[in-house]
Amino acid sequence: MRVMIVGAGAIGGFLAAKIHQGGHEVCVVARGPHLAAIQADGLRLRSPDGAEIIAKVAADDGPERFGSQDLVITTLKAPALPSMLPRLGAALAAGAPLAAAMNGVFWWYGHGFKVGGQEADTRRLDPDGALAAIPPQRAMGIVIHSTNEVIAPGVVQNRSAKNRFVIGGPTAESMATAATIADALNGPGLTMLADADIRRVMWRKLLRNLSSAPASVLTGGEAYDVLNDPDARSVAQALFAEGAAVAATHGFSELAQEAPDVFRVGGGARQKPSMSQDVDRGRPMEIDTILRSVQDFARQCAVPTPTLDTVIALVLLRARLVGAYPRPPAQQPADGQ
Numbered sequence: 358m359r360v361m362i363v364g365a366g367a368i369g370g371f372l373a374a375k376i377h378q379g380g381h382e383v384c385v386v387a388r389g390p391h392l393a394a395i396q397a398d399g400l401r402l403r404s405p406d407g408a409e410i411i412a413k414v415a416a417d418d419g420p421e422r423f424g425s426q427d428l429v430i431t432t433l434k435a436p437a438l439p440s441m442l443p444r445l446g447a448a449l450a451a452g453a454p455l456a457a458a459m460n461g462v463f464w465w466y467g468h469g470f471k472v473g474g475q476e477a478d479t480r481r482l483d484p485d486g487a488l489a490a491i492p493p494q495r496a497m498g499i500v501i502h503s504t505n506e507v508i509a510p511g512v513v514q515n516r517s518a519k520n521r522f523v524i525g526g527p528t529a530e531s532m533a534t535a536a537t538i539a540d541a542l543n544g545p546g547l548t549m550l551a552d553a554d555i556r557r558v559m560w561r562k563l564l565r566n567l568s569s570a571p572a573s574v575l576t577g578g579e580a581y582d583v584l585n586d587p588d589a590r591s592v593a594q595a596l597f598a599e600g601a602a603v604a605a606t607h608g609f610s611e612l613a614q615e616a617p618d619v620f621r622v623g624g625g626a627r628q629k630p631s632m633s634q635d636v637d638r639g640r641p642m643e644i645d646t647i648l649r650s651v652q653d654f655a656r657q658c659a660v661p662t663p664t665l666d667t668v669i670a671l672v673l674l675r676a677r678l679v680g681a682y683p684r685p686p687a688q689q690p691a692d693g694q
């Protein structure tokens with residue numbers, strides 16, 4: 358299979374190395390010193406035990422020169438996807454599916470998915486309509502259960518004992534394609550499973566991100582700190598409960614029962630959630646896909662979310678102060694100020 362990974366950072370680097378190891382033809386789109394290191398020495402993936410694989414993959418700063426692919430996986434942070442899309446024409450020309458491996462709500466989530474007689478409100482995720490150009494039968498999402506970080510240019514450190522990726526899409530046709538992709542990619546080095554109920558899988562992960570990421574953004578703590586501090590933990594539990602109440606209006610009421618697992622003593626990664634790493638680096642944050650989309654769903658179904666509303670307001674301010682989220686037009690400073 359010819360597979361392109363667009364935005365081969367932490368997650369994309371893991372996937373590229375593993376898919377390459379599985380015998381597929383892999384090319385990656387990256388940039389800066391990370392790209393230069395991949396081009397010079399290959400993509401290096403380190404396991405938690407220190408073992409390393411080096412994947413000699415083709416790499417460039419754009420997708421254009423690689424030509425048509427059988428599968429395009431984007432592992433860009435969500436805010437970067439719309440501006441990349443117009444550049445993917447050649448890669449997608451032969452009808453390749455586009456799978457987004459990401460946290461949060463997929464832009465296609467509402468396609469054919471009614472909540473109280475209305476399509477779920479995902480307008481915030483595609484305000485300019487760029488992503489709507491992807492035909493739903495070729496649109497896919499990958500839910501990630503794997504922790505990785507780019508620790509040096511060209512070097513990805515994996516930090517999970519188990520790494521599991523779950524793929525699915527919004528239509529019967531995209532689900533059939535997702536099953537074919539999972540068959541092709543799943544193997545000893547990579548767990549890639551298809552799930553026809555991908556929205557449920559998405560929510561399970563989303564509730565975990567939603568619970569721990571905001572307090573980490575606001576306090577600088579790791580996910581472990583947020584989930585084990587007696588005071589911050591109650592904020593995380595309230596966020597989980599509100600998110601689970603929203604998920605229930607979408608038909609996923611059993612997810613509320615997972616709270617004891619999420620909040621078991623000693624749980625939570627010994628690493629800052631990626632949204633918190635982004636605010637530290639002043640990089641565009643996935644606030645719309647992980648937080649505000651859930652708030653939009655809540656408003657559509659009249660579910661009260663007082664804790665979520667409060668933390669979103671504070672996270673937005675923190676993000677705006679470091680330039681990681683746009684200010685509303687009314688708050689743009691006047692010339693000369």
Ligand SMILES: NC(=O)C1=CN([C@@H]2O[C@H](COP(=O)(O)OP(=O)(O)OC[C@H]3O[C@@H](n4cnc5c(N)ncnc54)[C@H](OP(=O)(O)O)[C@@H]3O)[C@@H](O)[C@H]2O)C=CC1
Nearest residue numbers: 364366367368369387388432433437459460501503504505
């Ligand atoms: N890391 C993790 O452990 C987990 C991440 N996720 C999710 O996975 C998704 C990907 O996250 P992650 O891998 O951590 O993110 P990274 O920032 O590590 O990877 C994204 C990569 O895309 C690159 N990039 C951005 N724009 C362009 C462009 N125009 N051209 C070329 N390269 C570009 C970035 O470069 P640059 O660095 O220069 O911006 C970066 O290397 C997110 O949705 C995240 O929430 C989910 C579970 C765990």
Ligand SMILES: CC(C)(CO)C(=O)C(=O)O
Nearest residue numbers: 504580626629630631632
């Ligand atoms: C790895 C994990 C689960 C940590 O919260 C994550 O999804 C993230 O960093 O966004």
